[in-house]
Each structure stands twice: as C-alpha cells, then as structure tokens.
C-alpha cells in the first residue's frame with residue numbers, strides 16, 4: 001500500500017493556507033495533549049509563503065519549539081542561513097513567541113560544533129509533532145545529498161544518532177542535518193514541493209526509474225514508518 005497522499009493546489013498561496021492550517025492543527029493538538037509542541041521545518045526558497053502564513057496562526061506559540069531539518073554551516077547573518085530565513089518569515093507575529101532551537105553553533109566547521117548542537121538537540125522531547133521536508137532538483141531532502149560523505153549513516157533507519165554533519169559537491173557549504181531515523185520520529189510528515197519539474201522528479205524517485213533510483217528522497221518515500229503527505233502546486 002502506498003504511504004503517500006498527495007494534496008494539489010492551484011497556486012502557492014492556496015497551498016500555504018492549507019498547509020499552515022494543517023501544521024497549526026498539529027501544534028494545537030500537541031499543546032492540548034502534552035502541554036507543548038515540536039516542529040521541524042526545511043529551509044531553502046520554497047517555504048517562505050508557508051512560513052509567513054503560519055506565523056499568523058493563533059495558537060500558544062510560547063509552548064512551541066521550532067527547529068530546522070537541516071542547516072548550512074554559516075552564521076545567521078549570512079544570506080544562505082536557513083535560521084536567518086526562518087527568523088525573517090516564520091518567527092514573526094504570533095509565532096515570535098516560539099522557542100527557536102538552531103542547528104548552527106559558532107564554530108568553524110559542523111564537526112567542531114557538533115557536540116554543542118547535539119547537547120542542544122538532546123533537550124528536544126521527540127517525537128516531533130510535525131516535520132516539513134522540501135526536495136531539491138537533485139533528489140535531496142534535508143541534507144541527504146546524492147554523494148554525501150555521510151549519506152549511508154544519515155539514511156540508516158536504525159541510526160540512534162539525531163544529528164550529523166554532511167558534505168557533498170551539490171550542497172554548497174558544509175551542512176548539518178537531522179538523520180532520517182530522527183525525522184521519521186514524528187506524528188506527522190509533510191513533503192512540500194512546488195513546480196512541474198519537482199512533481200516529475202518525485203514520481204520518478206517513487207518508481208525508482210533510472211537515475212532517480214538513487215535519489216536520497218526515495219528513502220522517505222519508500223519507508224513505512226510514517227505516512228507522507230505531499231503538498232504540491234505548479
């Protein structure tokens with residue numbers, strides 16, 4: 001049985017409204033049932049509208065912890081920083097009361113900052129209430145890049161480690177990423193993609209056609225641990 005449910009929208013505004021409502025519902029549920037909620041989101045360019053929308057959802061954001069599924073190893077002031085983007089979009093308005101838990105530490109490399117980041121992440125009470133993944137045109141998701149130096153470790157479904165450094169030719173700077181096993185430890189999993197090219201790429205990755213058989217995102221699509229809700233618009 002397929003583990004994927006696809007929700008298609010006419011444009012990115014309609015998608016942002018629907019996914020923001022969905023995420024807000026998961027967070028409210030976490031707060032009602034456990035007194036807190038934990039959200040992990042992707043960076044990149046796709047989720048900006050979604051974040052702007054989500055930031056205005058009425059809920060008790062002071063009980064919400066927000067982190068990233070992956071981060072580029074650059075300080076927040078760098079335009080490539082996912083944390084910087086998140087602060088400018090999601091952590092505004094009502095959501096400015098949320099606690100942001102960053103994946104970057106002030107160290108020259110992700111390896112040098114790893115102990116600090118791991119200690120920080122140990123304070124998060126998994127499972128996540130919701131994880132939102134994106135996907136790159138090379139079939140990566142989070143920082144699971146094709147040819148990534150620690151890709152097998154990152155995709156190992158039984159890896160007890162939550163966070164790993166990652167280096168790959170297509171990644172730009174060194175990265176730090178949650179592992180697949182940590183990201184699948186979630187009550188709800190979303191894959192947010194936009195555009196025809198990504199829809200085709202996803203279909204190929206799902207079927208394991210040609211080069212797409214090796215796309216890292218396939219590990220998310222073929223796992224049976226948690227259903228994947230795909231949110232797509234042209």
Ligand SMILES: O=C(O)[C@H](O)[C@@H](O)[C@H](O)[C@H](O)COP(=O)(O)O
Nearest residue numbers: 042043044045046134135136142
């Ligand atoms: O830091 C990152 O790059 C992201 O977390 C990454 O995994 C992203 O989701 C994809 O690269 C898609 O990026 P776009 O939305 O820019 O296409």
